[in-house]
Amino acid sequence: AKSNSIFGKGLLALLSTDNITDDVWDEVEETLLLADLGTEPTMELVDNLRERVTVEGSRDPQQVKAMLHEELVKMVDPTMDRRLDASRKDGRPAVMMVVGVNGVGKTTTVGKIGRVLVAEDRHVVFGAADTFRAAAAEQLATWGARVGVDTVRSFEDGADPASVAFEAVKTGIEQEADVVIVDTAGRLQNKANLMDELGKIKRVIEKQAAVDEVLLVLDATTGQNGLAQAKVFAEVVNITGIALTKLDGTAKGGIVVAIQRELGVPVKLVGLGEGPDDLAPFNAEGFVEALLD
Amino acid sequence: MFNSLSDRLAATFKNLKGKGRLSEADIDATAREIRRALLDADVAVPVVREFISHIKERALGEEVSQALNPGQQVVKIVNEELVAILGGETRRLNLAKNPPTVIMLVGLQGAGKTTLAGKLSKHLKEQGHTPMLVAADLQRPNAVKQLQVNGERAGVPVYAPHPGVSSEFEDATGDPVQVARDGVAEAKAKYNDIVIVDTAGRLGMDAELMQQAANIRAAVQPDEVLFVLDAMIGQDAVATAQAFNEGVGFTGVVLSKLDGDARGGAALSVRSVTGKPVMFASTGENLSDFEVFHPDRMASRILDMGDVMSLIEQA
Numbered sequence: 001a002k003s004n005s006i007f008g009k010g011l012l013a014l015l016s017t018d019n020i021t022d023d024v025w026d027e028v029e030e031t032l033l034l035a036d037l038g039t040e041p042t043m044e045l046v047d048n049l050r051e052r053v054t055v056e057g058s059r060d061p062q063q064v065k066a067m068l069h070e071e072l073v074k075m076v077d078p079t080m081d082r083r084l085d086a087s088r089k090d091g092r093p094a095v096m097m098v099v100g101v102n103g104v105g106k107t108t109t110v111g112k113i114g115r116v117l118v119a120e121d122r123h124v125v126f127g128a129a130d131t132f133r134a135a136a137a138e139q140l141a142t143w144g145a146r147v148g149v150d151t152v153r154s155f156e157d158g159a160d161p162a163s164v165a166f167e168a169v170k171t172g173i174e175q176e177a178d179v180v181i182v183d184t185a186g187r188l189q190n191k192a193n194l195m196d197e198l199g200k201i202k203r204v205i206e207k208q209a210a211v212d213e214v215l216l217v218l219d220a221t222t223g224q225n226g227l228a229q230a231k232v233f234a235e236v237v238n239i240t241g242i243a244l245t246k247l248d249g250t251a252k253g254g255i256v257v258a259i260q261r262e263l264g265v266p267v268k269l270v271g272l273g274e275g276p277d278d279l280a281p282f283n284a285e286g287f288v289e290a291l292l293d
Numbered sequence: 294m295f296n297s298l299s300d301r302l303a304a305t306f307k308n309l310k311g312k313g314r315l316s317e318a319d320i321d322a323t324a325r326e327i328r329r330a331l332l333d334a335d336v337a338v339p340v341v342r343e344f345i346s347h348i349k350e351r352a353l354g355e356e357v358s359q360a361l362n363p364g365q366q367v368v369k370i371v372n373e374e375l376v377a378i379l380g381g382e383t384r385r386l387n388l389a390k391n392p393p394t395v396i397m398l399v400g401l402q403g404a405g406k407t408t409l410a411g412k413l414s415k416h417l418k419e420q421g422h423t424p425m426l427v428a429a430d431l432q433r434p435n436a437v438k439q440l441q442v443n444g445e446r447a448g449v450p451v452y453a454p455h456p457g458v459s460s461e462f463e464d465a466t467g468d469p470v471q472v473a474r475d476g477v478a479e480a481k482a483k484y485n486d487i488v489i490v491d492t493a494g495r496l497g498m499d500a501e502l503m504q505q506a507a508n509i510r511a512a513v514q515p516d517e518v519l520f521v522l523d524a525m526i527g528q529d530a531v532a533t534a535q536a537f538n539e540g541v542g543f544t545g546v547v548l549s550k551l552d553g554d555a556r557g558g559a560a561l562s563v564r565s566v567t568g569k570p571v572m573f574a575s576t577g578e579n580l581s582d583f584e585v586f587h588p589d590r591m592a593s594r595i596l597d598m599g600d601v602m603s604l605i606e607q608a
């Protein structure tokens with residue numbers, strides 16, 4: 001989304017006029033809306049900014065530009081702890097579950113995280129607890145082969161996902177692995193039975209080991225529904241972090257701002273492509289830069 | 294604080310009640326709430342802008358209704374316009390005069406193409422056709438296997454000469470363009486009257502893969518190119534729809550994952566920006582979760598119109 005400007009100038013060009021008109025504020029608002037920030041955070045930001053400009057009597061375009069950046073970074077909160085919990089504790093592997101709606105990039109993200117951990121010389125086990133979608137276990141096993149991780153799976157179509165997850169964690173404990181990563185089937189948050197199933201997978205795992213990390217995978221193209229996704233998944237399995245995928249496209253992923261604010265759950269990782277190395281830690285400054293770009 | 298459109302409109306109605314005609318101020322007040330509702334439903338900003346200005350224009354010229362107050366009247370206009378845009382030129386699948394009919398599926402990663410291939414083949418088979426699926430995604434791990442499983446579930450043959458990326462075949466082998474071309478020849482030879490070509494997911498800005506899609510299109514000369522779009526998509530819908538329309542060109546849209554609770558404003562965006570009709574709705578993970586698109590339902594969904602309409606009735 002390069003040419004968002006109604007005047008064909010772009011936000012920063014407009015901000016560089018030394019008269020801050022209503023058009024400029026409309027433009028700021030549009031830029032934020034176009035990044036999927038959502039109406040509420042957008043209006044709040046614009047109001048804050050207007051107030052600051054009045055209070056500080058600012059007419060200097062550079063200052064306004066800096067203010068917008070600053071307010072956004074404040075909203076995204078660079079102070080949050082965004083580290084992944086992926087080390088053995090209490091004589092058992094760290095256990096991570098990866099959850100989210102359909103097609104967002106869960107399986108791919110599991111593969112990429114495996115790649116990073118293997119590169120750090122950690123022993124990783126994958127659990128293919130998506131027993132529903134066609135060829136889901138095969139897909140994860142392919143990722144496992146690609147990054148050098150064994151995949152615990154069932155060869156039976158429609159096997160109980162909780163049992164597969166249990167087996168994977170059991171294998172991880174037996175092998176004294178560092179981390180077990182359990183991939184789960186995509187499910188829409190308004191499907192009560194599927195959300196119950198997810199809760200059950202977690203409870204069954206917890207019979208052997210605590211679940212240290214529950215990553216919600218969110219597709220950067222997702223609009224305002226992303227907040228509903230995060231809320232429901234947080235209720236059911238208490239998410240501890242977000243992986244924002246497909247940021248290599250034109251979408252900005254602004255919905256995570258509202259999610260972080262409402263739920264206090266930090267974005268920890270970003271997905272930047274389909275390859276094994278296309279994963280990066282989330283960086284608040286970089287995210288805001290891209291959002292205003 | 295008013296959170297839902299109906300709450301906010303109720304407040305607006307209160308202010309407007311009793312006035313006999315649509316003044317510019319009346320329309321502005323309602324339009325502001327409608328704008329917010331459309332944005333909350335993920336309708337793209339430029340589309341909202343154009344839509345609202347059109348609504349204002351139309352509302353100003355409108356005869357004053359006896360039965361409705363001004364706010365209600367604006368809402369009614371909005372609903373009518375939404376249905377008109379979403380429903381304009383609905384049509385059935387174009388079938389080739391000389392079979393096989395070729396249908397190509399395109400879209401972003403994870404949109405629901407491979408699942409749709411299964412659904413569409415099942416649907417067409419039930420109508421007495423003899424479809425064949427073609428596995429031209431050789432890139433996403435185990436995409437070929439996924440299509441084969443779907444084909445099996447639908448009872449439809451799958452042409453898959455290359456396994457694509459799988460644990461035994463780390464690197465993609467085979468050329469998707471060639472597979473698609475051979476698939477059509479295969480269908481001709483086997484007397485399958487419809488060919489559905491599944492392609493890899495790609496980003497709008499990925500010039501190389503967009504060219505590949507265009508090459509597949511050129512090789513198989515499809516009767517329909519269906520753009521599969523996730524109903525949860527936000528503001529990126531416009532850029533993506535434009536990129537696919539310019540890069541490959543599509544003839545129709547399928548909105549997927551409509552079984553979720555996203556309001557699905559993208560339907561309006563894609564329709565407004567490309568003029569291409571939304572033809573089908575994908576509504577679940579099972580192969581039977583597939584329907585013809587209903588513009589009126591979509592309009593109420595986008596606007597939360599269920600509530601609003603009952604409000605109008607109460608008033």
Ligand SMILES: Nc1nc2c(ncn2[C@@H]2O[C@H](COP(=O)(O)OP(=O)(O)OP(=O)(O)O)[C@@H](O)[C@H]2O)c(=O)[nH]1
Pocket residue numbers: 100101102103104105106107108109130133136184185186187217245246247248249270271272273274278402403433494496
């Ligand atoms: N461009 C891009 N594509 C991605 C990214 N992450 C995943 N994908 C692609 O998105 C599609 C879906 O990825 P999956 O990992 O299968 O998604 P999933 O959430 O496991 O899907 P389900 O299990 O079916 O719900 C695949 O084509 C991936 O290659 C990313 O960061 N960027």
Ligand SMILES: Nc1nc2c(ncn2[C@@H]2O[C@H](COP(=O)(O)OP(=O)(O)OP(=O)(O)O)[C@@H](O)[C@H]2O)c(=O)[nH]1
Pocket residue numbers: 102103133186188400401402403404405406407408409430433436492493494495549550551552553575576577578582
């Ligand atoms: N709930 C729901 N899930 C769907 C629907 N359509 C597809 N899915 C799911 O969405 C995920 C992705 O679907 P795919 O058919 O693999 O999507 P794709 O476009 O082929 O993905 P790539 O080939 O990776 O680009 C899978 O988990 C599907 O089961 C739908 O209408 N509703």
Ligand SMILES: [Mg+2]
Pocket residue numbers: 106107108130136183184185186
């Ligand atoms: Mg998966």
Ligand SMILES: [Mg+2]
Pocket residue numbers: 406407408430433436491492493494
């Ligand atoms: Mg596919």
